[in-house]
Amino acid sequence: MDPAGVFATSFARDQALIRTRQQWIAFTLFILALFVLPYVVGPRLVAISTAMMISAVVVIGLQINTGYAGQVNLGQAAFMGVGAYATGVLATKAGLPFWLSIPLGGGAAAVFGFVFGLSAVRIKGFYLALTTIAAQALFHFLILNLPSSWFGASNGLSLEPATFFGIALATDRSIYYLCLVVAIIMAFGAYGIVRSSHGRAFVAVRDDDVASGMMGINVVRTKATAFLIGAFYAGIGGGLWAYYVRFVAVDQFTLFHSIWFIAMIIVGGMGSVTGALIGVFIITAIREGFVTLGPSLVHQFPALGGDVVFATMNVFLGGIIAAFLIFEPRGLMHRWNIMKRSYRLWPFPY
Amino acid sequence: MIDFLNYLINGALVGLLYALVAMGFIVIYRASKVFNFAQGELVVFGGFIVWWMVLAMGMPLAVGLPLAFVAAAVFGLLIERIFFSRLVGESVFAMVMVTIGLLILIRGLVLVLFGAQVRPFPIIFPLKPVIFGDILIPRSLLFGAILTIIVGLGLSWFFNRTRPGLRMTAVAEDHQVAMSLGISVKRSIAFAWILGALLSTLGAIIYLSGKSLSFLASDIGLAALPVALLAGFESIAGVLLAGLIVGIIQGLVTAYVDPAVGGAVGTVFPFVIMLFILFVRPTGMFGWKTIERV
Numbered sequence: 001m002d003p004a005g006v007f008a009t010s011f012a013r014d015q016a017l018i019r020t021r022q023q024w025i026a027f028t029l030f031i032l033a034l035f036v037l038p039y040v041v042g043p044r045l046v047a048i049s050t051a052m053m054i055s056a057v058v059v060i061g062l063q064i065n066t067g068y069a070g071q072v073n074l075g076q077a078a079f080m081g082v083g084a085y086a087t088g089v090l091a092t093k094a095g096l097p098f099w100l101s102i103p104l105g106g107g108a109a110a111v112f113g114f115v116f117g118l119s120a121v122r123i124k125g126f127y128l129a130l131t132t133i134a135a136q137a138l139f140h141f142l143i144l145n146l147p148s149s150w151f152g153a154s155n156g157l158s159l160e161p162a163t164f165f166g167i168a169l170a171t172d173r174s175i176y177y178l179c180l181v182v183a184i185i186m187a188f189g190a191y192g193i194v195r196s197s198h199g200r201a202f203v204a205v206r207d208d209d210v211a212s213g214m215m216g217i218n219v220v221r222t223k224a225t226a227f228l229i230g231a232f233y234a235g236i237g238g239g240l241w242a243y244y245v246r247f248v249a250v251d252q253f254t255l256f257h258s259i260w261f262i263a264m265i266i267v268g269g270m271g272s273v274t275g276a277l278i279g280v281f282i283i284t285a286i287r288e289g290f291v292t293l294g295p296s297l298v299h300q301f302p303a304l305g306g307d308v309v310f311a312t313m314n315v316f317l318g319g320i321i322a323a324f325l326i327f328e329p330r331g332l333m334h335r336w337n338i339m340k341r342s343y344r345l346w347p348f349p350y
Numbered sequence: 351m352i353d354f355l356n357y358l359i360n361g362a363l364v365g366l367l368y369a370l371v372a373m374g375f376i377v378i379y380r381a382s383k384v385f386n387f388a389q390g391e392l393v394v395f396g397g398f399i400v401w402w403m404v405l406a407m408g409m410p411l412a413v414g415l416p417l418a419f420v421a422a423a424v425f426g427l428l429i430e431r432i433f434f435s436r437l438v439g440e441s442v443f444a445m446v447m448v449t450i451g452l453l454i455l456i457r458g459l460v461l462v463l464f465g466a467q468v469r470p471f472p473i474i475f476p477l478k479p480v481i482f483g484d485i486l487i488p489r490s491l492l493f494g495a496i497l498t499i500i501v502g503l504g505l506s507w508f509f510n511r512t513r514p515g516l517r518m519t520a521v522a523e524d525h526q527v528a529m530s531l532g533i534s535v536k537r538s539i540a541f542a543w544i545l546g547a548l549l550s551t552l553g554a555i556i557y558l559s560g561k562s563l564s565f566l567a568s569d570i571g572l573a574a575l576p577v578a579l580l581a582g583f584e585s586i587a588g589v590l591l592a593g594l595i596v597g598i599i600q601g602l603v604t605a606y607v608d609p610a611v612g613g614a615v616g617t618v619f620p621f622v623i624m625l626f627i628l629f630v631r632p633t634g635m636f637g638w639k640t641i642e643r644v
Contacts, residue, residue, distance in 0.1 A: 134628075
């Protein structure tokens with residue numbers, strides 16, 4: 001709901017994402033802060049932020065697919081991997097510049113995701129989740145067993161840095177800006193998609209596919225589209241990843257990475273692009289916190305050994321998924337909306 | 351010819367081992383309508399309990415094994431108490447996602463409690479293989495197969511013929527309908543998880559006997575998925591047949607196609623079968639034909 005005194009006087013205004021002057025100011029400041037960030041913080045935080053941008057792109061795709069269209073997807077990391085490999089091959093073998101290879105990588109991932117999304121023609125619910133797990137297994141198998149001259153098999157694939165008008169994007173700072181710009185474009189694309197007729201069709205199919213079919217929505221096409229879009233986002237994220245790490249290997253895209261992505265949308269809030277961004281930020285921040293605190297933790301409790309970081313991280317991740325599903329299935333975004341609403345209504349209850 | 355028979359029989363026995371693990375999926379599904387992605391982790395947990403009881407605590411097998419089963423049952427009950435008793439009536443999505451959370455949680459728990467080292471697993475079945483003529487059969491798999499068939503037929507009888515079993519079947523059909531009929535959904539789910547944990551421990555004993563144990567053993571949970579799917583998620587006796595089919599196909603593919611291709615076709619082939627089933631016949635061979643088609 002809007003604060004008092006804000007009235008939508010036209011359709012465009014009613015549809016606007018940013019509704020008040022304060023929001024405009026906050027948004028501008030936020031974007032500015034993101035752009036000056038690499039000059040303020042140290043290299044480690046820049047690296048973490050870059051990883052967040054990349055995850056954000058992937059998770060927004062998952063949010064559209066799972067959060068909006070309700071199609072459980074446990075293969076988002078595999079889709080990301082397809083994008084990364086496609087980008088890598090196009091960049092190294094065909095010598096394409098990054099502004100061609102990343103979108104094409106996204107396209108390749110979209111095709112791969114679409115094939116598995118097609119199974120939505122016949123099945124739904126966790127049966128669909130099973131096909132995405134199969135996607136994960138098949139992806140690993142194909143990469144590892146195809147001739148190593150194609151995708152590098154178990155050796156992985158190394159990339160040259162991206163070049164932009166002759167400038168090599170080899171430093172952390174330059175790659176951060178690349179990821180930031182792409183993430184902003186993709187996020188706005190996602191806001192656009194979920195406000196469009198496609199987005200409304202996704203929500204309708206998620207809430208009741210029989211009823212939405214009655215209303216004239218092509219249910220199968222909507223589900224397949226959701227997979228297509230989700231996988232495209234994953235592929236773009238994968239392409240960024242390929243240029244960021246400049247090394248693509250199959251163990252960067254496992255089932256566990258998919259579960260991390262799902263944890264992010266559960267924590268952030270299903271069915272909200274902003275929620276996806278919040279989830280990415282919080283989960284990544286906590287994970288990096290564990291990694292940073294790890295050595296001192298091991299120092300404090302030497303009996304636990306060096307694997308304790310990985311182990312506690314797993315316990316934490318599993319616990320947080322279960323806790324959010326049990327206590328707040330709609331995620332932090334829902335909490336935030338409740339808070340915002342009561343703030344705007346204060347001192348009235350409703 | 352002898353080679354072929356060897357591959358055939360060993361494939362079939364491995365398939366029955368998959369069937370035992372798949373039975374864990376199905377039992378939990380049959381009694382609570384939850385698809386448990388954490389089955390492989392339950393197997394690992396069961397394995398570690400056995401290791402801890404028998405090797406770390408030094409109990410004799412006759413004491414350690416029953417205690418391990420008790421501990422596994424308590425663990426199953428705990429899972430239900432902590433997670434699933436709060437989720438009765440929630441969407442299937444939430445429940446399935448909780449099992450995915452559990453997958454990671456149990457893995458972390460195993461690492462915290464037992465460490466990441468590779469442990470030796472107690473030798474429960476003698477290592478000497480059974481030999482018929484030229485055919486070598488690992489003893490653990492043979493006994494395991496016999497146990498699997500007994501347990502499978504017993505559970506099938508229980509779920510299809512007895513009153514408590516049918517009550518749970520009603521829960522698998524629909525939580526609300528079951529509640530309105532006066533069936534305790536919570537008790538049914540608790541029983542499902544206890545049974546699932548017990549079966550997983552049994553699976554761990556057969557799978558790991560005399561081998562080494564680490565948290566990577568949970569891969570068997572994923573390997574058993576195609577078996578559960580081929581059988582259909584509701585059929586307990588059917589899973590025996592499905593296990594045989596998948597195991598034999600996998601054994602033969604591993605033996606004859608792998609050398610030709612030079613890769614692990616055998617390990618991924620069950621997933622190809624799984625995709626094929628999902629596309630062609632999502633109810634599996636014996637599942638209830640109630641899957642909502644889109």
